[in-house]
Each structure stands twice: as structure tokens, then as C-alpha cells.
Amino acid sequence: MTVQQPRRTQAQRRASTRALILDCTAQCLLERGYAATTVSAVQERAGLARGTVQHHFPTRTELLIAATTRVVDLRLEQFRREAELLPPGRDRLQSVVDLAWRDLNSPAFFTALDLWVAARTDAELRERLVHEERRVLAEMRRLYLEVVGEPYASDPRAEILVEFTIDLLTGLSMTAMLTGTLGEREAVVRRWKRALAVLIGRLPSDELLDGSALPAVAS
Template identity: 30%
Template sequence: MAEQPARRRRTQSERREATQAAVLDTALEILATEGYVAFASSGVAARAGISRGALEHYYPRKIDLIAAACHHAIERSVAEAREAAASPDMAGDPVGTFLSASERFFFAPAYAAQIELLIAARADRALAGVIHPIVLDARRRLDDVWTEVLIRLGQEAAVARRYVDLSHVLMRGLYLAETWLPQGDEREKIIAQWRDASRALLASGL
């Protein structure tokens, strides 16, 4: 039997990055499932399996942890959008690929965490000062990914941007409706109807 190659030991930098990613994923999970009111650095540390002191070494304040978790979620979401936009499916079915990727983003735990923070930020100016720029940057970057690929596939720039904006408004509304006003399988039906209408809307120039 051939010997298995020895597994490479992770460097200190790699271990640190893995620990930080685990902490930030845990922070997002708590925000999404338990809300901002229940969010505390001590709870994140306990669930992530590290000491409070270790967590505070990376994120001294609760607001630092929240900001880092938001940036972490955004970078991952933008990377996933770029991967979907570059897939072979995009050329064959750009509307379907875009709407499927958008649905995954708006109905993922990271977006639920974002909504929790935006609601809390209405009464917390310090939180708003941190969260609002991050959310606006995420919206711009994600919109740009999809607008640019639709332009490459032949759409006029203004039409592509307007379509992406309208689609994301729809997804936000569906998320909020499904979260607070559950309506069974309405989301699937509405997205399918929007997908069918999209081709005619894009062809007509909106």
C-alpha cells in the first residue's frame, strides 16, 4: 500500500484566518437566527469555541465584530456573484442565472443578519454610521457585477442597470414578506412570473 503524503501543517497566518472566519460566520448566524438584541461578543466567542480574550484580540469592541462580520459576508457574496456571472449558464440563460443567484443572496442567513442590523441602526446612530456605508457598498458592488455582465451580453447599460435594480427591489420585498407574512410557495411563483416577464421587459427597453 502506497504511503499517504503527510498533510501540510497550516501556518500561523492560515490558522488565524480560519479562526477569524469561524468567529465571523458564528456572528452572522447569531444575528440571523436570534437577532441583534441577543447578540453579544461573549456569546459569539462561546459558540465559536474561543475565549473572550482571544475574540477581543481580533475585535476589541462589539461594533468592530459587527463591522468585520458584515465585510466578511459581503466579500463572500460578491465572490459568489462573480462566479455565477462567469458560469456557462449565464450565456445560455442570463435572466434565469441572475435571478437564481439573486434569490440565493437575498434568502441567505447573511442577508437576514444585515436586515437585523439595519433595523437596529434606526435607533443607534453609532451602529448606523458603521453599517450604512457597508450596506451601500455591497449594493453597489453586487449591482455592478450583474449590470456589467448583462451589458456584455448585449443589453444597453441603462436598461441593464434598471433591470437589476428592479429585480433586487423585488427580492428584498419578497424576503420581508416571507419573513413576517409567510405565504407558502408565493416566492417561487412570483420569481417564476418575474422571470417570464423579464425577457419581454428587457426586449422592450423597460
């Protein structure tokens, strides 16, 4: 005997359609960028009539503002998954550098860059984006410090070094996106890892310029 599923309410159908539109908008932003994420592109990807999309989001700006939250959530979800896969036995401060570097070279981060540029001349988008960027940075800092664990978590220097890591790698990702090769970027990341080991006291300062691998330290 076939059991009939209860019919969805109008509110449930509306919520499902809205979620589909936002997911398709986020995917379009990630794959094609801000300029190519038009209402028509989203409508085609979602398989919906243009009027349906505009019923939920009357303007492109409203659609992109709402999708910004989804892009931020995707970035946080990806970071959490990456953090769960960290191998045991590695120095956790060094692992945070690897995590941050992967995040700051992800499609979600480059989508954020696209939105930042667009927000320069769009006050409504800028207001929403500032709010979402504060949220993602606060959550990232919390997750970074959680990943670091002891003995670093109780070290007052750890939070400052995490901040430095985020700032340095963000700038590196933005500039190297146009001008740097992968090898050059990775060399900077390696040098920063060694600098962190010196700043936290794992290595003496005279080893700052040593290009050899860092000694393994169990977490």
C-alpha cells in the same frame, strides 16, 4: 528530518486571533441572529477567553461593526460562486433574476436585515452599515451586469431593469418572510421574469399575463 516551521510573529498571532473572532461572530450572526450574538456566545464559539475577545474588541458594538464587513464579504463570495455555476444556453437576464432571488433568500441577506433593524437605534452601527450596504449594492450591480453580458450589456434598458429586479425582489423577500408562502413568492418571481421579457422586447406586451414558461433563448 523534521523541518521546524518558523515561529509566527506577535503581529501574525494577533491578526490570526482577530480573524478567528470575526469569523465566529459572522457565523453566529448568520446562524443565531443579532440579538443572540453576544460577546459570550462568540467567545465560546472561538474557544477563547472573554478577555482575549475584549482585548481586540472592547465592546459588543465594536465587535458587530467589524463583523458586518465579514458578513458582506461572505454574501459577495457566495454570489460570485453562484454566478460561476450558471448553466450555459439560458437567457442571461432571466438568470440574473434567479441569482438575485437566491441571494435575497440567503442567510447572509437575512443577517443584513437583522442588522438594519438594530441600526435604527444604534447610530454607530448605522453609520458603518450604510457604508457596507453601499459597497455590497455597488458590487452586486456590477456583477449582475457582468452576468447579463451581450446582447443585453450594450442595451441602455438593462441597467434599469437590473435595478428594478433588485428592488422588487428585496421587497418581496422582506414581506414574504413573514406573510407569504414559498409558492406565492415563486409565482411573483415567474411573473417578473415574463414582465422583463416584455420590457426588453423578447415577448409582445399581450403575452404579459401568459402563465406558460418563457421560450429558451441562448446567451
